[in-house]
Amino acid sequence: MCTAATYKTKDFYFGRTLDYEFSYGDEVTITPRNYRFNFRHMGILESHYAIIGMAYVAGGYPLYYDGINEKGLGMAGLNFVGNAKFQPIEEGRDNIAQFEFIPWILGRCQSVKEARELIGRMNLVSTPFSEQLPSAQLHWIISDSEESITVEPVAEGLKVYDNPVGVLTNNPPFPQQMFMLNNYMNLSPRQPENKFASELDLTTYSRGMGALGLPGDLSSASRFAKVAFTKINSVSGNSEAESVSQFFHILGSVDQQRGCCEVAEDKYEITLYTSCCNAKKGIYYYTTYDNQQITAVDMNRENLDGAEVVRYPLIKEQQINWQN
Numbered sequence: 001m002c003t004a005a006t007y008k009t010k011d012f013y014f015g016r017t018l019d020y021e022f023s024y025g026d027e028v029t030i031t032p033r034n035y036r037f038n039f040r041h042m043g044i045l046e047s048h049y050a051i052i053g054m055a056y057v058a059g060g061y062p063l064y065y066d067g068i069n070e071k072g073l074g075m076a077g078l079n080f081v082g083n084a085k086f087q088p089i090e091e092g093r094d095n096i097a098q099f100e101f102i103p104w105i106l107g108r109c110q111s112v113k114e115a116r117e118l119i120g121r122m123n124l125v126s127t128p129f130s131e132q133l134p135s136a137q138l139h140w141i142i143s144d145s146e147e148s149i150t151v152e153p154v155a156e157g158l159k160v161y162d163n164p165v166g167v168l169t170n171n172p173p174f175p176q177q178m179f180m181l182n183n184y185m186n187l188s189p190r191q192p193e194n195k196f197a198s199e200l201d202l203t204t205y206s207r208g209m210g211a212l213g214l215p216g217d218l219s220s221a222s223r224f225a226k227v228a229f230t231k232i233n234s235v236s237g238n239s240e241a242e243s244v245s246q247f248f249h250i251l252g253s254v255d256q257q258r259g260c261c262e263v264a265e266d267k268y269e270i271t272l273y274t275s276c277c278n279a280k281k282g283i284y285y286y287t288t289y290d291n292q293q294i295t296a297v298d299m300n301r302e303n304l305d306g307a308e309v310v311r312y313p314l315i316k317e318q319q320i321n322w323q324n
């Protein structure tokens with residue numbers, strides 16, 4: 001399972017948790033403007049917006065899981081297993097392989113509005129990256145500081161939904177996730193009043209009772225509600241440190257601890273990494289399961305006019321700051 005979220009203070013933040021039972025070899029990867037993207041059905045894109053994000057780099061090619069571009073647009077792919085369907089190649093449309101979707105959008109669009117236009121001409125096809133890396137069944141969130149959309153490749157084609165919460169998890173399809181928020185409309189960060197029975201002397205015996213009923217399990221539908229509630233009620237200062245800190249707390253509300261989600265005997269899904277991008281400044285912050293110290297990579301400290309990807313292997317070991 002995975003969870004993605006947006007957050008706005010003075011700047012705009014975009015990030016995700018990546019929950020899985022193994023890592024492909026994730027690296028913070030910067031693709032500068034002149035890296036030649038060779039699209040399988042669309043030819044070569046000689047120059048494009050620079051991108052920073054998490055990727056598995058295979059044979060020099062950045063297979064992005066999530067990222068932002070230099071214009072402040074963010075995009076993340078999350079599992080959508082069983083529902084994701086890719087189309088056959090169609091003449092006259094922009095045929096984009098599933099693994100090319102993130103560079104196609106982040107390389108060419110400044111905003112969600114522009115992304116909608118490109119997606120309108122697009123046909124998402126299942127051309128695999130390689131025999132060893134077949135198409136992943138994903139759906140995507142695309143966000144800028146003003147709005148978010150969810151893109152779902154289903155049997156009928158690509159569905160694009162407005163995403164007013166700025167949150168995405170996994171199954172079921174997005175309209176159902178949104179519908180289920182109706183179940184929680186009564187929840188509040190404030191203490192409840194006794195509406196149950198006036199003749200009973202019911203009291204608030206604990207803080208936090210206004211959100212009693214907010215799910216805490218790791219299912220995708222529960223994480224959707226939990227992170228939406230946390231994000232929407234979040235309060236933080238505007239500074240970079242306060243915003244980044246609050247963002248990690250928002251995604252921390254759906255963190256997966258080893259042992260709580262068994263996927264096979266003795267195999268557990270865990271939060272492999274959590275990311276938080278300052279989309280305005282081009283900074284990719286992350287923590288990993290064993291390293292809760294925030295690490296940052298700033299795309300603007302690299303030569304964005306270059307032609308080769310720049311890779312930062314994750315610092316995965318715990319960094320304890322001893323005080324004595």
Ligand SMILES: C[C@H](CCC(=O)NCCS(=O)(=O)O)[C@H]1CC[C@H]2[C@@H]3[C@H](O)C[C@@H]4C[C@H](O)CC[C@]4(C)[C@H]3C[C@H](O)[C@]12C
Nearest residue numbers: 001002019056063064065078079099133134135136170
């Ligand atoms: C496994 C990841 C999604 C994690 C997730 O959503 N887990 C939820 C589990 S559950 O179903 O809901 O139970 C996805 C997100 C991005 C994916 C990667 C990216 O799409 C980039 C390439 C794409 C290639 O086609 C396959 C390898 C790959 C490198 C993908 C491997 C894997 O499918 C990733 C890493």
